Amino acid sequence: MNKSPYKLLVVFALGCVGLAQAQTSDATATNTIQVMGVGQVKMLNTEGSINASVTTLSMDADVALTTNNAAVSNILMELSGVGIDGDDISTSMFNFRPKYRWNDSTYVFEGYEVTNGLQIKVKEVSAIGSVLNLLVDAGATRINSINFGSSVLADVHRVALEKATDDALAKATILANSTGVSLGPVIGIDLLSQTSVLNDETVSGAVSPRPPVPIEAGSNTHTAVVQVTYRINQ
DSSP: OOOOOOHHHHHHHHHHHHHHHHHHHHHHHHHHEEEEEEEEEEOOOOEEEEEEEEEEEEEEHHHHHHHHHHHHHHHHHHHHHTTTTTGGGGEEEEEEEEEEEEEETEEEEEEEEEEEEEEEEEOOOGGHHHHHHHHHTTTTTTTEEEEEOTTTHHHHHHHHHHHHHHHHHHHHHHHHHHHEEEEEEEEEHHHEEEEEEEEEEOSSSSSOOSOOOEEEEOOOEEEEEEEEEEEEEE
8 A cells, every 4th residue: 555645745744843843952951051059047046835734643534634624724824824825825635545554464444544735835935944834833744845936937938048049040150151151041940948957956954843944945047949940041
């Protein structure tokens, strides 16, 4: 069966177009500079968050729950008295369970255990030590963790991004100048990562009624990494 010469001509023409497009795409990809920019901002922490909990145990389930509720209510009242708003306090966990211990090849029932956890935001980092003492005095049985941060975190992230893009431009300019080409416009940019690392965090001393627990909030280092692709002007 003979093939039409017109069909062969069309196929040949389409093949040439595809080859031309591939060559153009390869040329475009070749005439670029791709660099990675890194921006870092170190910031002192100005606020903190405390995770504390109250655990009660009783052979009577109602007593365990009622005792726990009373302790948590007292903590909330004391926190309100020092100016910590209800919006800055949230329940982080709640657990009610029968508690057993293993003794001589058998489980011994010890009672009903209730744990209620609270997450408390402290807007002034200097007040964290006093708040820790307040929690213990008011009925908290455990301080689980202390985290630090800042109310201007969004601004710090923005500055880190600006530094990362400036770093990318500086690197691309050096590469262009050293190779004798002219740097063109940006044709692609990707945010590879944005992280925060807490530095010098220390929580010293046991949580006791007096004096205030010494707290060092430390600082955060915020890092942004971007990948930028520039076109090369011939």
